[in-house]
Amino acid sequence: MRTLFTLCCLIAFGQTALALPADSLIIRFGTSSRVAIYAPTKEQLKKITQYDLNQIVREMVSKLDSVPEGQVYAINEQNGKRYLRDTLIVVEKSGGNVTISVKNDDSRSNESSDDYQRERSSRTRTTRTYSSRSNWKVNTDFHIGLNTWLNGPTDALYNGGSFELSPLGSRYFAISLTQNPSIVRNEHVRISVRYGLQFAWNNFMFQQNVRLEREANGVAFQTYPVQLEKSKLTVCNLEIPVVPQFAIYNSSRKRAFSIGFGGFIGYRLDSYTKIKLENNDVIRDHNSYFLNNLQYGLQGNIGVAGLNFFVKYHLTNTFQDNRGPALRPLSFGITI
Known part of the structure; x- marks a missing residue:
């Protein structure tokens, strides 16, 4: 009372x-x-x-x-x-960015009492900026990693030793232009879908002294008559990745962890073999080599703090059926 x-x-x-x-x-x-x-x-x-x-x-x-x-x-x-009642919420939109500010009326600050000043300073004022373009902006990523072949047969025509790959020489490189719109988003969780265009180069460096040759009914890994410095097959594809993403953010609104898993579909744009002799002469030959033009498969990624890792597996064989060994590429590496 x-x-x-x-x-x-x-x-x-x-x-x-x-x-x-x-x-x-x-x-x-x-x-x-x-x-x-x-x-x-x-x-x-x-x-x-x-x-x-x-x-x-x-x-x-x-x-x-x-x-x-x-x-x-x-x-x-x-x-x-x-x-x-001095709490003021200001919503401003400029250049596609929406800024939400919570603040006091500064016009009263000069005539406030000490108690009012202490009360005012003890309150938390936050300003958050959300970009209406952030969901639709185009991101450019570079994917650098290594290639290997899986599911290689051991029959006499395509024995495993003839197409064995150099572990460090078989490199993977890709440039992707993607968007990543959010489906669900709050301060700590984000669910989105990443999609776009991707140009990928798969380099398959042979361990043995062989060169890939196109013959009438298929390809062959022919032993080269002189010693080679390197011999490789390069395949360039244009791909469309679609990868759902899940991310967790810390109290500073920085990404702590993310994971994504989806797939891709692509088409072969170019392919060639390249050999380098001991005298540094280089011979390059552009050819289809009975490669499958249509490629599709699975791909995923994991992000921890500022590090991003990817893995990519083709569900289609590199070569057409009965035209070459039944090999499926597996690529893995980092995204920057």
């Missing part, structure tokens, strides 16, 4: 004595409790809406045990500033 008595006795700007005013507002709670607010005029009564009455009640309740019996706590123009 001491709190109710407090509210009944104040919010009359500059009034230090209680007198019956011309205008009043009485709010009843049940049959025995009421809040009465007095003001000399209707205009001053309307000014009470500038104050946060909820905050006043909460603070008075917290001080209930420490206020001496019969004391009246008056809210005037000086100490009342700390209860003003």
Whole structure:
């Protein structure tokens, strides 16, 4: 009841004595409790809406045990500033960016009391910027890694030793232009789908002293008559990846972990063999080599902090059926 008595006795700007005013507002709670607010005029009564009455009640309740019996706590123009409804939410849009700011009215800062300043500084003010373009902007990524072949047969025509690959010489490189729109997004979780165009180069460096040759009915790995510095097959594909993504963000809104798994479909743009002799002469031959033009498969990625790793597996054979060994490329590496 001491709190109710407090509210009944104040919010009359500059009034230090209680007198019956011309205008009043009485709010009843049940049959025995009421809040009465007095003001000399209707205009001053309307000014009470500038104050946060909820905050006043909460603070008075917290001080209930420490206020001496019969004391009246008056809210005037000086100490009342700390209860003003000064929270301002500003929404600005410029150049496709939407900025949401929560801040105080700085026009009151010079005339605020020390209590108001402490109250004001203790509140957390946040500003967040969301880009309406961020979901649709084009990202450019570079994928660097290694290649290997899986599912190689061991028959006499295509024995494993003839097309064995150099582990470090068989490199993978790709450039992707993708978008990554969000499906679900909040401060800590994001679910999105990455898609776009990707140019990929698969280099298959042979371990043995062989060169890939196109014959009438298929390809053959022919032993070269002189020693070679290197011999490889390069295949360039244009691909369309579609990879759903799941990401977790920390309290600083930086990505802590992400994982994605999806697939791709592509088409062969070019292919060639390249050999380098010991005297540094280079021979390059562009040919289809009975390669499958249509390629598709699975691909995924894992991101930890600022590191990104990818893996990619072809579900189609490199060569056409009965034209070459049944080999399927597997690529893995990092994305920058």
